Amino acid sequence: MLLGQYDYSIDPKGRLNFPAKFREDMGDSFIVTRWLDDCLVAFPKEEFQQMAQLLMSKGITKNRDVQRFLFAAATEVEPDKQGRILLPAKLREHAGLDKEVTIIGNMNHAEIWNTQAWNQRQEAMDTESIAQAIDALDF
Amino acid sequence: MLLGQYDYSIDPKGRLNFPAKFREDMGDSFIVTRWLDDCLVAFPKEEFQQMAQLLMSKGITKNRDVQRFLFAAATEVEPDKQGRILLPAKLREHAGLDKEVTIIGNMNHAEIWNTQAWNQRQEAMDTESIAQAIDALDF
DNA sequence: TGAAAACTACCCACTTTTACCCACATCTAA
DNA sequence: TTAGATGTGGGTAAAAGTGGGTAGTTTTCA
Numbered sequence: 001m002l003l004g005q006y007d008y009s010i011d012p013k014g015r016l017n018f019p020a021k022f023r024e025d026m027g028d029s030f031i032v033t034r035w036l037d038d039c040l041v042a043f044p045k046e047e048f049q050q051m052a053q054l055l056m057s058k059g060i061t062k063n064r065d066v067q068r069f070l071f072a073a074a075t076e077v078e079p080d081k082q083g084r085i086l087l088p089a090k091l092r093e094h095a096g097l098d099k100e101v102t103i104i105g106n107m108n109h110a111e112i113w114n115t116q117a118w119n120q121r122q123e124a125m126d127t128e129s130i131a132q133a134i135d136a137l138d139f
Numbered sequence: 140m141l142l143g144q145y146d147y148s149i150d151p152k153g154r155l156n157f158p159a160k161f162r163e164d165m166g167d168s169f170i171v172t173r174w175l176d177d178c179l180v181a182f183p184k185e186e187f188q189q190m191a192q193l194l195m196s197k198g199i200t201k202n203r204d205v206q207r208f209l210f211a212a213a214t215e216v217e218p219d220k221q222g223r224i225l226l227p228a229k230l231r232e233h234a235g236l237d238k239e240v241t242i243i244g245n246m247n248h249a250e251i252w253n254t255q256a257w258n259q260r261q262e263a264m265d266t267e268s269i270a271q272a273i274d275a276l277d278f
Numbered sequence: 279t280g281a282a283a284a285c286t287a288c289c290c291a292c293t294t295t296t297a298c299c300c301a302c303a304t305c306t307a308a
Numbered sequence: 309t310t311a312g313a314t315g316t317g318g319g320t321a322a323a324a325g326t327g328g329g330t331a332g333t334t335t336t337c338a
Contacts, residue, residue, distance in 0.1 A: 001188070003170070003213040005229050011327070013286090020324055036200060080287075082325075104211035107191055109199075111207075122211075125204050131175050133205040137193045147315080152296090156315060219298075221315070284335070295324070305314070 001025070002105030007115060009099050010092075015084040018042075019103055022110055023083060032091060032112070033074035037121065040087075040095045040112040045076070047108055087112075140164070141244030146254060148238050153231075154223040157181075158242055161249055162222060171226060171251070172213035176260070179226075179234045179251040184215070186247060 002025055008017040018026075022042075031048040035041035043051070052071070055063060073094065077085040087097070100115035113121075145158040157165075161181075170187040174180035182190070194206060212233060216224040226236070239254035252260070 001191075001215070003172075003210055003215060004227065005211045008325080013328090015326095017325060036203065081289080084325090086286075104207065105213070106206055106210050107195055111211075121204075121207070125208060127175060130205050130208050133202050134190075134209075137190060139190045139193055150316065150318095152318085154316090159314060220300095223315090225296075279338105281338090282336085284333100286333075287331090289328100289330080291327085291329105293324100293326080295322105297320100297322075299318105299320080301316105301318085303314100303316080306312085308309100308311090 002107060002110050004105050006103045008101050008103065010097060010101055011084075014092075015080075015086055016097075016101055016112075017082070017084050018079050019105075019110075020083055022103075022105065023079065026110070029076055029078040031074055032077055032085075032087060033070055034091070034094050035111060038095055038117060039114075040091055040097075042077075042103075042110040042112060044108075048074075141246060141249050143244050145242045147240050147242065149231075149236060149240055150223075152225075153228075154219075154225055155236075155240055155251075156221070156223050157218055158244075158249075159222055161242075161244065162218065165249070168215055168217040170213055171216055171224070171230060172209055173230070173233050174250065177234055177256065178253075179230055179236075181216075181242075181249040181251060183247075187213075 002022055004019070004021065006019040010016050026042065026044050027046075030042055030044050032040055032042045033048075055067060055070070073091060075088055075091065077087070079085050092098075095112060096114040096117060097112070098114070102113045102115040102118040104111050104113065104118070141161055141164055143158070143160065145160075147156040149155050164183065165181065166183050166185075169181050169183050171179055171181045172187075191210070194202060194209070212230060214227050214230065216226070218224050231237070234251060235253040235256060236251070237253070241252045241254040241257040243250050243252065243257070
């Protein structure tokens with residue numbers, strides 16, 4: 001269960017720390033790729049493979065742009081002994097990652113945000129509609 | 140059944156006592172996250188997982204902001220031998236927790252308030268509309 | 279093709295934060 | 309009154325986060 005928000009900064013060597021609490025769930029190496037709302041997503045390898053398989057099972061020519069979106073940008077990363085990962089420049093560009101980075105847990109995957117973009121996103125959230133959505137769960 | 144109000148203060152190390160009477164219901168470790176009206180909520184792990192599953196079952200990209208609201212702020216806490224929990228700074232900020240804290244029981248979950256905010260909330264309650272809501276239960 | 283530059287993967291060192299332990303005062307119930 | 313539970317404070321070791329050195333590899337460009 002990936003939960004919580006963690007703020008890090010990319011160091012001069014381009015390394016980005018990855019939350020220690022996530023490492024067990026994410027495994028030794030995991031997949032990072034583009035995601036919606038201009039952030040990146042990190043999936044445990046198994047989850048990513050499962051999603052990929054589902055997508056491909058719909059047909060290799062179906063959802064071509066979805067395949068391209070997800071797979072062309074994807075990269076497998078393996079944290080170093082200190083738990084840091086190195087993201088390809090392309091991916092950093094996609095999410096506008098330069099210095100301040102926020103990593104958030106989202107149950108079965110993590111999202112990697114430019115901290116400023118994340119803060120703006122949070123501030124723009126409408127609590128009333130969130131309350132409605134929670135009620136709609138019928139929990 | 141979580142009931143009652145308990146006042147504690149956060150110690151210099153950031154630790155917050157959690158009501159002994161709640162511990163059995165909450166289990167060995169439980170989930171604390173943001174909630175509405177600028178307080179925090181504590182759910183037993185099972186309850187939280189159930190809610191999370193409901194939310195995720197609607198689709199991993201559906202309700203993205205609701206997921207982020209709940210999961211990015213969430214943290215699993217495990218009381219120490221004395222029954223205290225350590226809340227991440229972000230969560231403390233969300234609820235304006237600095238020193239005086241009030242924890243209240245709410246049947247299947249607990250709420251964590253800045254004591255002053257809680258008192259104000261109580262004073263601002265409109266007994267007439269509460270009476271109406273109770274009547275509307277047709278109990 | 280070959281040398282310089284850039285990149286990467288390992289190291290190690292240091293600071294900060296967290297987890298774990300023990301002590302003790304206060305409260306509660308038999 | 310006393311034993312056990314509860315709440316508060318603090319010490320210390322381990323974990324997490326950050327910075328940097330260096331050697332080996334790849335890339336770049338003349």
